[in-house]
Amino acid sequence: MERQSQPRRAASWAAAVGQGALGVWMAGVIAAAFAWAPRAAGFGGESSRIVFFHVPQAMIAFLAFLISTGYGVAYLRTRRLRHDSAAAAVAALGLLFCVLTTVTGSIFARVNWGTYWNWDPRETTIVMVLFIYGAYFALRSGVDDPERRAALASAYGLFAFATVPFLFFILPRLTVSLHPSDTLAPGGPRMDPRTLRVFLASVAGHMALFCWITRLRLRLVDLEEAILEPEGARDAGC
Amino acid sequence: MAAKDVRSELRSRSALNAIGMFALTCLAAVSFSIGPFRIGTDDRPFLLSLLLWLCLFFSAMTGLARVFVKEEEMHTAASLRLAAAPGVVFAGKFLFNALLLAALDLLIVPLFILVMDYTIARPGAFAALVAAGSLALVSATTLVAGIIAKARVRSGLFAVLAFPVLFPALFTAIRGCERAAAGALAVAPDLALLVSMSGALLAISVWLFPVVWEA
Numbered sequence: 070m071e072r073q074s075q076p077r078r079a080a081s082w083a084a085a086v087g088q089g090a091l092g093v094w095m096a097g098v099i100a101a102a103f104a105w106a107p108r109a110a111g112f113g114g115e116s117s118r119i120v121f122f123h124v125p126q127a128m129i130a131f132l133a134f135l136i137s138t139g140y141g142v143a144y145l146r147t148r149r150l151r152h153d154s155a156a157a158a159v160a161a162l163g164l165l166f167c168v169l170t171t172v173t174g175s176i177f178a179r180v181n182w183g184t185y186w187n188w189d190p191r192e193t194t195i196v197m198v199l200f201i202y203g204a205y206f207a208l209r210s211g212v213d214d215p216e217r218r219a220a221l222a223s224a225y226g227l228f229a230f231a232t233v234p235f236l237f238f239i240l241p242r243l244t245v246s247l248h249p250s251d252t253l254a255p256g257g258p259r260m261d262p263r264t265l266r267v268f269l270a271s272v273a274g275h276m277a278l279f280c281w282i283t284r285l286r287l288r289l290v291d292l293e294e295a296i297l298e299p300e301g302a303r304d305a306g307c
Numbered sequence: 308m309a310a311k312d313v314r315s316e317l318r319s320r321s322a323l324n325a326i327g328m329f330a331l332t333c334l335a336a337v338s339f340s341i342g343p344f345r346i347g348t349d350d351r352p353f354l355l356s357l358l359l360w361l362c363l364f365f366s367a368m369t370g371l372a373r374v375f376v377k378e379e380e381m382h383t384a385a386s387l388r389l390a391a392a393p394g395v396v397f398a399g400k401f402l403f404n405a406l407l408l409a410a411l412d413l414l415i416v417p418l419f420i421l422v423m424d425y426t427i428a429r430p431g432a433f434a435a436l437v438a439a440g441s442l443a444l445v446s447a448t449t450l451v452a453g454i455i456a457k458a459r460v461r462s463g464l465f466a467v468l469a470f471p472v473l474f475p476a477l478f479t480a481i482r483g484c485e486r487a488a489a490g491a492l493a494v495a496p497d498l499a500l501l502v503s504m505s506g507a508l509l510a511i512s513v514w515l516f517p518v519v520w521e522a
Contacts, residue, residue: 145518193474197471198471200471200474201471201472204468204471207467207468208454208458211455211458211459211460212459213459217457220521220522221457221458221522224450224522225451227511228472228511228512228515229471229472231507231508231511232472232474232508235475236474236475239475
């Protein structure tokens with residue numbers, strides 16, 4: 070018994086060390102964002118430092134949407150409810166990061182453009198993604214049967230994803246935007262070297278945070294499935 | 308399929324009445340509040356285009372979901388599943404919604420132009436944009452109507468699900484109509500964008516509809 074629990078104990082230790090390292094990393098990113106990276110020219114006050122948080126959060130909001138849609142496709146192919154639960158778990162995280170992106174973006178807008186919200190094309194894009202997430206959860210809460218809910222939510226997720234090219238790539242180019250141009254430009258990032266290092270460290274930290282929380286949520290989904298399955302078997306008279 | 312729905316609708320007129328009366332009420336409210344004189348000349352092309360599309364959008368939200376909801380309420384959905392393939396059902400429902408929205412456009416758009424004294428420099432382009440925008444509206448909402456017909460709470464959910472998907476098309480239609488009203492020559496890009504959005508939404512709707520229909 071002692072031998073069987075050792076790998077598990079080692080895994081727990083590794084996880085704890087990893088989480089500790091992530092915490093230290095993010096603390097370092099926050100400190101560097103305010104104390105080490107220089108202020109960018111052309112922005113009000115210290116508002117340029119928001120790029121270290123706002124842009125990674127926007128990346129993750131989109132990534133979560135992509136992963137959630139992927140789980141939706143997996144559900145439609147396999148009809149395993151675990152995939153639908155995973156889609157919902159990832160979408161919930163995506164919603165959180167979408168809210169964070171909207172809030173940090175509004176703070177930047179207030180400092181630089183004088184108002185929290187003016188329907189700039191980029192602001193519009195992120196709030197539409199927020200509405201899509203909100204609609205997804207409104208739909209899930211409006212359907213009781215788990216398999217029907219999974220099918221409809223997966224279908225809606227895929228359908229809403231079809232608007233993403235228009236929201237992310239076409240709409241922002243149809244009107245004039247005050248939003249700073251793409252952080253990672255085709256010709257190479259136009260950032261100060263220190264700023265670039267902190268930015269990339271922040272992206273890595275945010276991604277690791279997202280992966281960690283996603284992993285925790287998926288473990289929760291698996292545990293719930295394991296608890297519910299024996300009940301299903303009991304109901305079937307096994 | 309569409310002919311059956313048209314015949315049924317002409318008998319009951321539930322969607323026609325709902326959508327028509329809502330549109331007229333909306334138009335009356337806009338006309339009463341703003342009238343033809345309160346908006347300055349420079350702002351008229353944009354603001355009137357916006358108000359027109361708001362009337363059309365919210366009117367569509369009251370009636371376009373009926374096409375599937377009534378099948379669930381009347382318990383005829385099961386027999387429809389047996390009688391026709393999902394693709395045929397979708398095509399019929401899409402066509403019916405398109406006809407319904409076309410009827411709404413024919414009712415509301417001329418009335419709006421008259422009561423709001425909306426001067427349109429390029430009427431042909433304006434009409435094409437209204438048609439393309441309506442096509443995009445129907446392309447997006449037919450699948451959503453199929454989805455909400457299976458939900459517990461239907462009335463508010465339709466607009467909640469449809470709006471984020473429709474927003475790019477709505478924005479483009481408003482902008483295109485503004486340009487056509489103002490006499491701008493470059494409306495072709497807006498028209499092309501609306502048609503391509505309709506195509507994309509329709510293609511993905513046809514692909515996903517069997518999943519929704521069998522759920």
